[in-house]
Amino acid sequence: MGFASLASAQAPTGYYNSANGLTGANLKTALSTIITNGHQDKGYSGLWTGYKTTDIDKNYENDGSILDIYSENPTSTDPYKYTPGTNQCGTYSVEGNCYNREHIVPQSLFNEAAPMVSDIHFIRATDGKVNGMRSNYPFGKVGTATFTSKNGSKLGNSTSSGYSGTVFEPIDEFKGDVARMIFYFVTRYQSKLSTFTTGNMLGSSTYPGLQTWELNVLLAWHNQDPVSQAEINRNNASYAYQGNRNPFIDNPTYVDSIWGSQQPTTDTQAPTTATGLAVSGTTTNSISLSWSASTDNVGVTSYNVYMNGSLKTTVSSTSATISGLSASTTYSFYVVAKDAAGNPSANSSTVSGTTTGTVTPPTNCVSETFETIPTVSSSSYSTRTWTNGGITWTATDARTDQTISTKAITVRDGSLTSSSSANGIGSLTVTTQLKFTGTSGTFNVLVNGVSVGTIPYSTTSTTTTISNINISENVTVSLVNSSTSNRVALDNLSWTCYGGTSRMASSTPTLATENTPLQISQNPISNQEIFVKGDTASIQKAEIYNLQGKLMQTINQPFKNSRNSIKIKNLEQGVYILKLGVSTLKFIVK
Known part of the structure; x- marks a missing residue:
């Protein structure tokens, strides 16, 4: 079906008949059934194909470029534009580098699970940099912006009533678009909401499906920015691609x-008590805390942190750092969860933390x-994703039912990767232990994509330390299983802050590990071919990882047809890691 015919297409006759005469929660449930029927999951990579009809600019410049709500200037020239299929990527540094896939409802809230992760109705083609800055923050009205995109989309503190955390605000032209995409999500997936993380935006019950403060924001945006022809075009194209529609x-x-007209009843139910409160780090003048999220019938909006019985700070996340403390002093803490209606939970258990003395050994940056x-x-x-102590973790091909001390993450053909x-x-x-059957092996430890050593594992629980890594810049750490079948539990992972001479300065990126016997001879690579210098005769397998530690490709007998080059398949623009035996090499795809 061509785009011209899509633009005039509408919902089939009778598509919404089963919703006639209904209101409130009953209408929402009826619509959920309607838009679930016919939904075809085309897969995450299929979004790139879908965007060639769903996210094309036919209403502003009408030039066939990508219609990006984070860069489109509706009244003037766009700051940059993207050609469908040729500017897509996973790696970026500034606005205008490339476009990627923006989940208006963050995929971390539903553990990147299908079919949500590839549902085109709420996943837009947007500039990679702005997408990254939006991160997984909810949408709301920004007070003071800490980031502003070239079309005026903003990130900053919330001035929306009921929420004081960080929010993202699109320009007025697309506020209604965002609202209706989120309304679609909480309707299509209402039966799954209780299993999702709220992200300070979703509710945990089918109705209303959103936290009160976020619902109020989105209702206002829906009313101030009515449905546009661009939205109608996209809805029709998405229906042709995916088989269901956005009823809103x-x-x-x-x-x-x-x-x-069917507002939620007064919320009188308090959140559950926060559990797992623990001290995650100390310095001479601060103590960091983390805890497990509370749940609520509508949604938790904040946590009050009490020190020595007095309110010390209020946060929206499940971690906090209390500063301005005295050295070598013990303090007690507990946490109270609150929802948008102001209902407080019971006090959490109390924990004590002691600041360090004036002279201290290196402290844990991450625990x-x-x-x-x-x-x-x-x-x-x-894929399992969670946030603790300010760090978001992603474990691929992982299960959560095995233990070493208490809980642990068990990785098979995958990796464990931190955020920055x-x-x-x-x-x-880190502590490791091989589970079930298999043989002893190692995890390759990557810091900012470069190998810094290996961690062994066997059937015996073993704690291993890699010393003198000494990298001073912001770091992303990945532990990559060297086996594709061994199931290995990881527990009690920590690293100390940098405190010495850095072996890798951020201004001089390293494209190979130290003393590596192999090198990439042409970098960036071209034509999906990697040229390698050195003795490759003993290499039986090549593995390619992204910087988050995810295995992208495995090539057996990589040098079978050529002694010095490897043919790879369809890697998008970005930075990757090539593992060849003991050598770990960084390469760039332009």
Whole structure:
């Protein structure tokens, strides 16, 4: 079906008949059934194909470029534009580098699971840099912006009533678009909401499906920015691609029928008590805390942190750092969760923390005990994502039902990767244990994509430290299983802050490990071919990872047809790691 015919297409006759005469939660449930039927999951990579019809600019410049809500200037020339299929990527540094796939409802909230992760109705083609800055923050009204995109989209502190954390605000032209995409999500997936993380935006019950403060924001945006022809075009194209529709674009009055005239009843239910409160780090003048998230019938909006019985700070995340303390002093803490209606939970258990003295050994920058890992379908292997102590962790091909001390993450043909952490890394410590059957092996430890050593594992629980890593820049750490079948539990992972001479300065990127016997001779690579210098005769397998430690490709007998080059398949623009035996090489795809 061509785009011209799509532009005039509408919902099939009778598509919404089963919703006739309904309001409130009943209408929402009826619409959920309608838009679930016919939905065809085309896969995450299929989005690139879908965007060639769904996200094309036919309404502003009308030039066939990508219509990006984070860069489109509706009244003037766009700051940059993207050609469909040729500017897509996973790596970027500034605005205008490339476009990628922006989940308007962050995929971390639903553990990157299907079919949500590839549902084109709420996943837009947007500039990679702006997408990265938006991160997984909810949408709201920004007070003071800490980042502003070239079309005026903003990140900053919330001035929306009921929420004081960080929010992202698109320009007025697309506020209604965002609202209707989120309304679609909480309707299509209402039966799964109780298993998702709220992200300070979603509700945990089918109705209303959103936290009160976020619902109020989105209702206002829906009313101030009515459905546009661009939205209608995209809805029709998405229906042709995926087989279901966004009912709030077809019938905008559904919004008021569900959430406007049928407002939620007064919320009197308090959140559950926060659990797992622990001290995650100390310095001479600060103590860091982390805890497991509370749950609520509508949604938790904040946590009050009490020190020595008095309110010390209020945060929206499940971690906090209390500063301005005295050295060598013990303090007690507990946490109270609150929802948008102001209902407080019971006090959490109390923990004590002691600041260090004026002269201290290196302190832990990161300490992960895996107590907050998601445990849905714990014995199955999938991508697991969680946040603890300010670090977001991603474990691929992982299960959560095995233990070493208490909880642990078990990785099979995958990796464990942190988000970026400040203050560098001195030494890293982790406990490992081989589970079920298999043979002893190692995890390759990558810091900012470069190997810094290996961690052994066997059937015996073993704690290993890699000393003198000494990298001073912001660091992302990945532990990559060298086996594709051994199931290995990881527990009590920590690293100390950088405190010495750095072996890798950020201004001089390293394209290979130290003393590596092999080198990449042409970098960036071209034509999906990697040229390698050195003795490749003994190399039986090549593995390619992205910088998050995810295995992208495995090539057996990589030098079978050529002694010095490897043919790879369809890698997008970005930076990757090539593992050849003991050599770990960084390369760039332009």
